[in-house]
Amino acid sequence: MKTEVLDAGAIVNWEEQVDVLVVGLGAGGAAAALGARETGAETLVAERAGGGGGTSAMSGGVIYLGGGTALQKACGFEDSPEEMLKYLSASIGPGRDDTKLAAYCDGSVEHFDWLVAQGMPYKETYYYGQSGEPPTDDGLVWSGSENVHPFRDIAKPAPRGHVAAVPGAAGHKVMSVLCDAVDRSGARTAFNTTCTALYQERDGAITGARLETFGEARNVRARGGVIITTGGFVLNDDMLNAYIPAALKCSMRVAADGDDGSGIRLGMAAGAGTRHLDKVSVSLPVTQPWDLKAGLLVNGQGQRFINEDAYYGRLGDYALLRHEGRCWLVVDDEFYIKPEYGFELAAVGETPAELGQELGLPEGALESTIEVFNRHAERGEDPLFGKREPYLKPIQTPPFGAIDCTTENARYAVFTLGGLATDVDGRILDPEGRPISGLLGAGRSTSGIAVGGYSSGLSLGDGTFFGRRAGRIAGGQRS
Amino acid sequence: MKTEVLDAGAIVNWEEQVDVLVVGLGAGGAAAALGARETGAETLVAERAGGGGGTSAMSGGVIYLGGGTALQKACGFEDSPEEMLKYLSASIGPGRDDTKLAAYCDGSVEHFDWLVAQGMPYKETYYYGQSGEPPTDDGLVWSGSENVHPFRDIAKPAPRGHVAAVPGAAGHKVMSVLCDAVDRSGARTAFNTTCTALYQERDGAITGARLETFGEARNVRARGGVIITTGGFVLNDDMLNAYIPAALKCSMRVAADGDDGSGIRLGMAAGAGTRHLDKVSVSLPVTQPWDLKAGLLVNGQGQRFINEDAYYGRLGDYALLRHEGRCWLVVDDEFYIKPEYGFELAAVGETPAELGQELGLPEGALESTIEVFNRHAERGEDPLFGKREPYLKPIQTPPFGAIDCTTENARYAVFTLGGLATDVDGRILDPEGRPISGLLGAGRSTSGIAVGGYSSGLSLGDGTFFGRRAGRIAGGQRS
Numbered sequence: 028m029k030t031e032v033l034d035a036g037a038i039v040n041w042e043e044q045v046d047v048l049v050v051g052l053g054a055g056g057a058a059a060a061l062g063a064r065e066t067g068a069e070t071l072v073a074e075r076a077g078g079g080g081g082t083s084a085m086s087g088g089v090i091y092l093g094g095g096t097a098l099q100k101a102c103g104f105e106d107s108p109e110e111m112l113k114y115l116s117a118s119i120g121p122g123r124d125d126t127k128l129a130a131y132c133d134g135s136v137e138h139f140d141w142l143v144a145q146g147m148p149y150k151e152t153y154y155y156g157q158s159g160e161p162p163t164d165d166g167l168v169w170s171g172s173e174n175v176h177p178f179r180d181i182a183k184p185a186p187r188g189h190v191a192a193v194p195g196a197a198g199h200k201v202m203s204v205l206c207d208a209v210d211r212s213g214a215r216t217a218f219n220t221t222c223t224a225l226y227q228e229r230d231g232a233i234t235g236a237r238l239e240t241f242g243e244a245r246n247v248r249a250r251g252g253v254i255i256t257t258g259g260f261v262l263n264d265d266m267l268n269a270y271i272p273a274a275l276k277c278s279m280r281v282a283a284d285g286d287d288g289s290g291i292r293l294g295m296a297a298g299a300g301t302r303h304l305d306k307v308s309v310s311l312p313v314t315q316p317w318d319l320k321a322g323l324l325v326n327g328q329g330q331r332f333i334n335e336d337a338y339y340g341r342l343g344d345y346a347l348l349r350h351e352g353r354c355w356l357v358v359d360d361e362f363y364i365k366p367e368y369g370f371e372l373a374a375v376g377e378t379p380a381e382l383g384q385e386l387g388l389p390e391g392a393l394e395s396t397i398e399v400f401n402r403h404a405e406r407g408e409d410p411l412f413g414k415r416e417p418y419l420k421p422i423q424t425p426p427f428g429a430i431d432c433t434t435e436n437a438r439y440a441v442f443t444l445g446g447l448a449t450d451v452d453g454r455i456l457d458p459e460g461r462p463i464s465g466l467l468g469a470g471r472s473t474s475g476i477a478v479g480g481y482s483s484g485l486s487l488g489d490g491t492f493f494g495r496r497a498g499r500i501a502g503g504q505r506s
Numbered sequence: 507m508k509t510e511v512l513d514a515g516a517i518v519n520w521e522e523q524v525d526v527l528v529v530g531l532g533a534g535g536a537a538a539a540l541g542a543r544e545t546g547a548e549t550l551v552a553e554r555a556g557g558g559g560g561t562s563a564m565s566g567g568v569i570y571l572g573g574g575t576a577l578q579k580a581c582g583f584e585d586s587p588e589e590m591l592k593y594l595s596a597s598i599g600p601g602r603d604d605t606k607l608a609a610y611c612d613g614s615v616e617h618f619d620w621l622v623a624q625g626m627p628y629k630e631t632y633y634y635g636q637s638g639e640p641p642t643d644d645g646l647v648w649s650g651s652e653n654v655h656p657f658r659d660i661a662k663p664a665p666r667g668h669v670a671a672v673p674g675a676a677g678h679k680v681m682s683v684l685c686d687a688v689d690r691s692g693a694r695t696a697f698n699t700t701c702t703a704l705y706q707e708r709d710g711a712i713t714g715a716r717l718e719t720f721g722e723a724r725n726v727r728a729r730g731g732v733i734i735t736t737g738g739f740v741l742n743d744d745m746l747n748a749y750i751p752a753a754l755k756c757s758m759r760v761a762a763d764g765d766d767g768s769g770i771r772l773g774m775a776a777g778a779g780t781r782h783l784d785k786v787s788v789s790l791p792v793t794q795p796w797d798l799k800a801g802l803l804v805n806g807q808g809q810r811f812i813n814e815d816a817y818y819g820r821l822g823d824y825a826l827l828r829h830e831g832r833c834w835l836v837v838d839d840e841f842y843i844k845p846e847y848g849f850e851l852a853a854v855g856e857t858p859a860e861l862g863q864e865l866g867l868p869e870g871a872l873e874s875t876i877e878v879f880n881r882h883a884e885r886g887e888d889p890l891f892g893k894r895e896p897y898l899k900p901i902q903t904p905p906f907g908a909i910d911c912t913t914e915n916a917r918y919a920v921f922t923l924g925g926l927a928t929d930v931d932g933r934i935l936d937p938e939g940r941p942i943s944g945l946l947g948a949g950r951s952t953s954g955i956a957v958g959g960y961s962s963g964l965s966l967g968d969g970t971f972f973g974r975r976a977g978r979i980a981g982g983q984r985s
Contacts, residue, residue, distance in 0.1 A: 034708040269781040296777045303748065303749070389878075392878060
């Protein structure tokens with residue numbers, strides 16, 4: 028979808044006037060509408076699809092929250108905003124927005140209560156696995172690398188993945204609850220409606236937008252602001268090529284139809300700055316059964332490169348971005364892949380040497396990797412990468428097998444993290460860091476909490492958290 | 507320096523009118539001015555510093571050209587646009603602009619002749635080393651990884667670094683020649699003059715700029731266009747944090763004072779798209795003597811990760827971006843570091859095990875890396891990374907030493923590659939790929955040939971090549 032920024036001065040009569048116009052009804056848009064309605068603002072939500080949900084509805088429904096939420100307490104876990112901040116700061120790494128991060132950790136308990144107040148159902152039980160999508164309807168999961176090296180030594184581990192009570196992918200539940208709340212709030216929704224243009228005043232202020240429904244356009248004035256919550260750009264090949272070409276190698280793009288970056292392009296054309304457009308969440312396709320973590324993930328030189336018990340988004344990040352998505356998970360007969368798991372083995376061998384040869388690895392490379400690993404594992408140590416029990420076991424029982432984790436043959440799942448630059452209240456910023464009047468944003472069309480180093484639940488998390496703030500700000504500034 | 511985009515409609519009288527306004531007098535700006543003058547356009551060049559040169563003048567003065575230039579022929583090397591294209595496509599990798607790349611390779615021979623016609627002096631001799639800054643005044647050098655794995659098997663190797671005849675860093679020679687040519691061309695230059703604002707019409711067209719000289723501002727109308735050639739943003743910490751935070755770890759930022767991204771911010775604020783703002787050139791500080799390439803570059807796990815005979819920009823890229831800038835170059839007494847080289851050793855040991863222990867590497871890791879490498883090297887092979895003779899030798903003669911290549915202790919040199927989106931004629935593009943009327947750019951304020959996978963000479967190369975094109979286009983469209 029092509030977009031443009033037009034001269035607001037050319038509009039004589041707006042066909043419609045509202046206080047707040049929200050573009051997109053995923054998690055960010057729903058929260059923005061609810062935030063706007065909290066201020067009493069007349070609110071319109073334009074959604075491109077025939078119904079609400081967006082990519083959020085396709086997600087695992089995990090919301091990353093902590094600091095001692097009611098659910099964490101009910102499940103017997105201690106947490107604090109400080110420990111949450113320590114974990115997120117370390118796992119997200121350089122380039123993070125410390126102001127947003129602090130606000131997010133400090134406001135997390137209250138935000139959970141707010142989600143519950145919207146009708147979000149949580150079962151007060153805990154699932155042990157490390158997962159973005161628990162196979163159960165348990166409410167709390169490890170959705171990052173909190174309890175593995177190196178993070179378990181940096182911050183006191185606590186599970187922070189809050190999952191609505193639906194077995195399997197709970198994203199549709201999250202979004203049906205939020206969309207119901209939007210309906211109850213009195214916000215109006217317009218489906219099958221795209222935003223194809225923003226209207227900009229000579230001083231740079233955004234005062235409205237052009238909406239199109241089945242080919243019919245109307246110009247809508249937004250007195251308090253337009254909030255862009257249109258999602259990321261993982262479906263836009265040109266943008267991927269311009270910002271993060273490695274993502275094009277991933278065969279599974281985690282996105283609803285709308286994630287073509289239209290909102291990001293609208294914002295940029297209006298003079299917005301961006302942040303971290305090169306950052307993505309990439310998941311390695313080998314996640315369950317959990318015992319797979321006992322395998323050794325090796326690259327094209329037969330070298331390990333990460334503790335295999337890390338969160339699968341961390342594995343995917345390293346595999347794709349540092350090792351060209353060319354790797355295999357080496358297992359032995361102790362947890363040999365059973366046919367029911369459905370993994371195809373790229374190669375099998377009676378010895379590490381034979382397996383390495385079958386994979387086309389340099390002679391001696393895989394043997395030496397396994398030998399060094401085993402020697403330490405027998406003592407319960409992994410000094411190279413810090414893998415821990417119960418997944419730290421020597422690889423020694425033939426036959427040996429290699430699960431194919433190359434991008435060519437395995438389904439890497441990717442979505443984009445970078446987007447428009449916003450402040451802690453969701454105001455979209457120009458390249459000098461000044462807010463563009465009347466333009467706000469949230470969710471994956473903006474750069475949020477995770478600027479790399481993803482943990483599951485951060486997108487629904489910051490989308491709803493900062494979406495709500497953006498809605499309140501826009502609602503409060505209606506004139 | 508803060509910048510802004512202002513309403514052109516508010517200007518009643520322009521204080522000055524020209525056909526083409528070039529902002530910045532580095533390699534890109536000089537070529538843009540010369541290109542504009544080729545069309546007879548009245549041309550003004552505004553340069554922030556007290557004289558011309560910019561970062562280009564601080565460079566090694568290498569210009570990456572090929573396809574069979576007169577200099578290549580004089581030195582006895584065969585090359586073709588096709589082989590040049592093959593090498594650059596492979597070394598630059600995904601995300602490259604194939605249209606620009608093809609134009610650059612096809613136009614390279616003519617561009618060299620044009621540079622010579624401007625007065626650029628080249629000595630028709632060849633330097634064997636792989637270098638961005640040959641220690642001699644030889645005219646032709648290997649300035650990338652053309653003759654090493656994997657590129658030597660992808661494209662027929664040819665040296666393509668064209669260096670003006672001055673020993674050592676020849677950048678000042680290149681720029682003094684180009685600045686003299688600008689003076690002769692009849693373009694006017696205004697030094698100590700910054701561009702702090704662009705003027706934009708309601709339809710998005712850029713029609714002029716505000717220039718400031720010692721605090722005094724004047725508004726200059728540019729009938730044919732404003733050409734932004736202000737360089738990259740490696741001196742702007744906020745921008746590095748937003749786009750490529752890893753660069754902040756590098757202690758040597760390759761930049762003249764002006765490289766704060768002001769032109770990129772001006773373009774973005776005017777609604778321009780960007781490309782690859784996360785990309786940088788990073789040089790590992792261990793380059794000479796060439797014999798160092800016989801060492802083994804190992805990461806924090808004692809693993810090798812690249813053929814050490816690759817171009818130092820390729821080594822730096824891998825070291826910083828894939829291994830956190832935490833690595834060491836392991837050498838033995840055969841080419842043990844002599845005091846006169848001035849390298850400090852991070853550790854010394856009588857055995858690989860002792861050296862590994864001194865470095866704090868996991869037990870057995872370095873030993874196994876060296877053992878596997880030696881076993882293959884004795885047969886003249888490096889199946890892991892493809893290092894070749896004359897640098898492929900077993901590491902076996904004690905004592906063993908490790909040269910410190912960590913970002914904390916070694917001077918990594920970095921500059922930015924990403925910038926404003928431009929077409930093959932230097933027109934700056936909006937996020938939909940449409941030219942912004944009256945706005946052009948070249949050099950490191952734009953995204954050019956190298957979008958990663960840098961080879962020395964590509965910045966002066968594409969800056970002058972596309973700068974000249976932008977100048978001709980802007981000059982030709984003056985009204």
